[in-house]
Amino acid sequence: MTNSSKAPQFEVPPPVTDAYRHGVYPQLNHDERARLNFVAACNRVVAATLTKGNELAYQTQVEPEFERTQGRKPNTRQEVRKAMNANPYHSAWSAVRRNLMEIRQQAGAAIVLRQLDELAQRADKLNSGDANLVLNAGVEIPSYVAEVDHHCMPGSYYRELVDGDVSPAANYDAGFFVTTGGTIGNLCDGAGKSIANWVKQTALESQPGFSPKRILDVGVAAGHSIVPIAQAFPDAEIIAIDVAAPMLRYAHARAKSLGITNIKFMQMSGEDMSVFADESFDWVQSSIFLHELSAKALPRLLRECYRVLKPGGLTLHLEQPQYEDSMPLFEQFMRDWDSYNNSEPFWTAMHSCDLEAALVTSGFKPTDLFRAGLVGVVEGEEATSGSGASQDHGRAAAWHSYGAWRSQ
Amino acid sequence: MTDQSNEKLSPSEIAQIANTKAQGKRPQYFADPMDEHSFSMSMTLMAELAVARERIDTLERILVQKGVLQEGDVEGYVPDAQAGEERQQAQVEYSARMFRSLQQQVEAMAEKNSLSMHEMAQRLAQNE
Incomplete structure (x- = not known):
């Protein structure tokens, strides 16, 4: 390596004031901004300078000790995890990461709780009487959402403390820019932009006639990924579903304030989309969502996605890469960290299942399937956080799209 | 949304809710x-x-x-002489406060025949 001593060790993440303040973005006071700036900066330092210590600890301490006592190398990522959890460096690193997430969640919650009513009213002003927001109080929160506070977010996506509450989504939104360190743009829409670009460029090369009129997004959350798709396909009718009313209220208000009117947000579980007719969408997708399901819900949801997709239609599910035999065990272990330390308990099972086999089980032919590597897009450019991407296992703006073209 | 006006959360309510733990056992x-x-x-x-x-x-x-x-x-x-001295005095007091527990352990190690409060309680109960 040349000039390594002169090269900056890490890029500085943008301050939270760089996040785009759309119509329902929460108001942040000085110290609230500073607290989030700290989390973003500290995360970046951890990723750039401390995370590599885990691999060193593994290579120089943990694996040799495992081999000495067991007479072989670890065979599974669970064995690696058990051995690494006894390593003091890894424990300290994990404690830092966990605490940063807890600090981020506390900070975000405190921001939105003091303006609960104002946020609800701002969303209501944009939502009231709009047919593009369809809530259904009869939708039950499934246990895999109700019993888990994903990414250590107390109250999860669905808690409602006041009428018309949007606070879980406002918290999620303010924190998203911080935990991504700005790497997916000031609207945190880099994943959706990369999907839209991929469909417009790569997908149309293989399917030149593909012209989506009706698009379904499952598990839309606050709408970060679907808005750029709506912008890229302004003539398409888009339906975006989620089980959590606060997310949908916020997502609709946010999209509307950004000038988007072609997305209908509906409260619904992806496991039961019986209101939609068979073969009624040209494109059915999810973005960084499947890992928040369960082993029972995943095949049900994939089956529903297949059912509502037209022949000739596109399905794709964006996720971090699956663990496959070609992925070193240590990387699998690092990518698994969030499952055990960041309240993402389905992450480990989901990322080790054969997603392509699951797509076939849902109805696709093996020859329908494709896989594409997608990189987050910021301001039209692909994200440049190359070094960070390799260091920040499981969080980098580099995903795999697992998808299929439904045969005619 | 109904027109029912919601009460604002008090600062202590905000602190309580914002500081809630996430569901499930926290890793140690x-x-x-x-x-x-x-x-x-x-x-x-x-x-x-x-x-x-x-x-x-x-x-x-x-x-x-x-x-x-x-x-x-x-x-x-650049502080003048008096300000410089006042600031260094404050620095010294600050470090001393920070190291209070270590400094008190030094004191304790130097003590002879130091009694625990348990021992003291027994002694006083027996009226010396």
């Missing part, structure tokens, strides 16, 4: 639970110090913008 990273707490408190102090520093930086920049300070006034500030 250290053998001693006290270390877990010490570490979390240190990380939180780290965050709060960053917040305080950013606030001081904001103040300095606003004072420069408003012409109260000139660029470089803070960096170039």
Whole structure:
């Protein structure tokens, strides 16, 4: 390596004031901004300078000790995890990461709780009487959402403390820019932009006639990924579903304030989309969502996605890469960290299942399937956080799209 | 949304809800639970110090913008003799406060025949 001593060790993440303040973005006071700036900066330092210590600890301490006592190398990522959890460096690193997430969640919650009513009213002003927001109080929160506070977010996506509450989504939104360190743009829409670009460029090369009129997004959350798709396909009718009313209220208000009117947000579980007719969408997708399901819900949801997709239609599910035999065990272990330390308990099972086999089980032919590597897009450019991407296992703006073209 | 007006949460309610733990057992990273707490408190102090520093930086920049300070006034500030001494006195007191528990352990190691409160309680109960 040349000039390594002169090269900056890490890029500085943008301050939270760089996040785009759309119509329902929460108001942040000085110290609230500073607290989030700290989390973003500290995360970046951890990723750039401390995370590599885990691999060193593994290579120089943990694996040799495992081999000495067991007479072989670890065979599974669970064995690696058990051995690494006894390593003091890894424990300290994990404690830092966990605490940063807890600090981020506390900070975000405190921001939105003091303006609960104002946020609800701002969303209501944009939502009231709009047919593009369809809530259904009869939708039950499934246990895999109700019993888990994903990414250590107390109250999860669905808690409602006041009428018309949007606070879980406002918290999620303010924190998203911080935990991504700005790497997916000031609207945190880099994943959706990369999907839209991929469909417009790569997908149309293989399917030149593909012209989506009706698009379904499952598990839309606050709408970060679907808005750029709506912008890229302004003539398409888009339906975006989620089980959590606060997310949908916020997502609709946010999209509307950004000038988007072609997305209908509906409260619904992806496991039961019986209101939609068979073969009624040209494109059915999810973005960084499947890992928040369960082993029972995943095949049900994939089956529903297949059912509502037209022949000739596109399905794709964006996720971090699956663990496959070609992925070193240590990387699998690092990518698994969030499952055990960041309240993402389905992450480990989901990322080790054969997603392509699951797509076939849902109805696709093996020859329908494709896989594409997608990189987050910021301001039209692909994200440049190359070094960070390799260091920040499981969080980098580099995903795999697992998808299929439904045969005619 | 109904037109029912919601009561604002009080600061203590906000603190209580915002500080709630996430569902499920929290992973433990250290053998001693006290270390877990010490570490979390240190990380939180780290965050709060960053917040305080950013606030001081904001103040300095606003004072420069408003012409109260000139660029470089803070960096170039040299205390006069009395101010320099007062500030170093404050520094010394600060470090002493920070190391109170270690310093008290030094005192304790130098003590002879130091009694525990249990022993003292027995002694006083027996009226010496």
